[in-house]
Amino acid sequence: MNKTLKFFLYLIAFAALTILTQIGGIALIMGIIACRYLKFSYNIFVLTITAYLILTFIAVPHIAPIFGRERVKNTNNIRPTNLITILLNRNYVNPQLNELLQQTANKLPSEFELRYLDANFPFIDKFPLLPHLSHNDGKKIDISLVYQSSDGSLTNLKPSRSGYGVFVEPTSLEFNQTNECKKMGYFQYDFPKYLTLGTINSDIGFSSENTRILIQTLLSFEGIEKMFVEKHLVQRMNLKDSRIRFQGCQAVRHDDHLHVQVK
Template sequence: MTVVTQIGGIIYLIAILSVKRSAKKRQLKKLAIFSGLYLIATFLIVPNVAPIFGREKITETEFLRAKSFFYKLANRNYVRPKLNESLNQIATKFEKRNSGIKMIYLDANFPFIDKFPLLPHLSHNDGKKVDVSLIYEEPNGKLTNKKPSVSGYGVYEDPTENEYDQNSVCKQRGNWQYDFPKYLTLGTVNKDIEFSEKGTRELVNLILRQNSTGKLFIEPHLKTRLNLKSGKVRFHGCQAVRHDDHIHFQLK
């Protein structure tokens, strides 16, 4: 629970200590206490304490949404105020250009303590990083808010035969984890939609134009395909996981 939510382990320990070993229906009582305390902490206490650590919840709007309620329930939706501001500016500009199309965020950061790992990510540990979904389109070419996986991760826009295959290169070097998120989809959906080059390029360029953006990670073949020239676009390294199912960007 600590690995997944940061605060869950402590709350579970409190729940265990709150119920006597001799109590009837002990497991049920522990579950009830844990659930109640966890929800109170997550939605009432943590948002008010996180600013002490320089972080705040991502402010959702009609243009900016989490892919799943899980990211909010697991306290993985915290960022520094500057990143929060940037997210909303980007989402607003993108929707103005593409009516009704939202910016969808995935994992951001935990609310407390720099360098506390947000697994399976290597760097989401200081409030400066966030993952957002690629943009997809219907068979008729119209942009859509639909995504190809339940979690937002794990369904890749693979390189073509003529594009550089970073996944194969990294795995040949022994980095077996490079495409591990394919096991984290929680189910594939909307199999009729396709990756939108135009929509994703437009979103990426809006991110890159933000003065606060320091780096953006996307798979090398997509960098080439989308004709991204900015020096802010970097390769994340074989020790990480592939980035052709989402975009990662971070503050300077």
């Protein structure tokens, strides 16, 4: 392969891996160096994956606290909705938010599981966690809504593989923020519908009662600065708290998850 073309392909791969995982570009460089200097012939892909896994599960958790971040502490009732969140290093928060999640889980009824989605990368404030606009300082995390089985009982299952993109649509009597935003030209507003990675568990439905319990439990802590919830769900669950905000049409709709931010 032409050296110039090879260089640009590596450059593109470095950029893509860095944007997607923050440390993937470093793992690629480690893989390239290892492939060049090891006595035996190894596949660069295998070496890069090996370096990435070592960084993700061994090195990064010990380095992140220097930057004021730590992994979300998984417990019996705090779990990621999707393991990709962990594999892509999108599960880092500051200690205050981590403690608040633990306190929330302890305060929730025992049958609840607090399922989280994207949080932040492990390093560097203002480093973007795409496609999110503000998950860049350790203070934010997305949390899944709560659902119920066809018989009305609480379930910890979710309607999409990623945890995003399956919306709780407004009824004809509720305010439709998506229509309003799209009328103003914000066509990205329902973009998460393309990020489901596949819909699943079609027999479950949104639990207004249990999601309200989750939200009220989170808001019982003064450390919460704001929470984004779509307007029709605020209306449906009769939520009244000044910290519940509208995220703006420049963002995306929040009736498939909650956005939580600490001070």
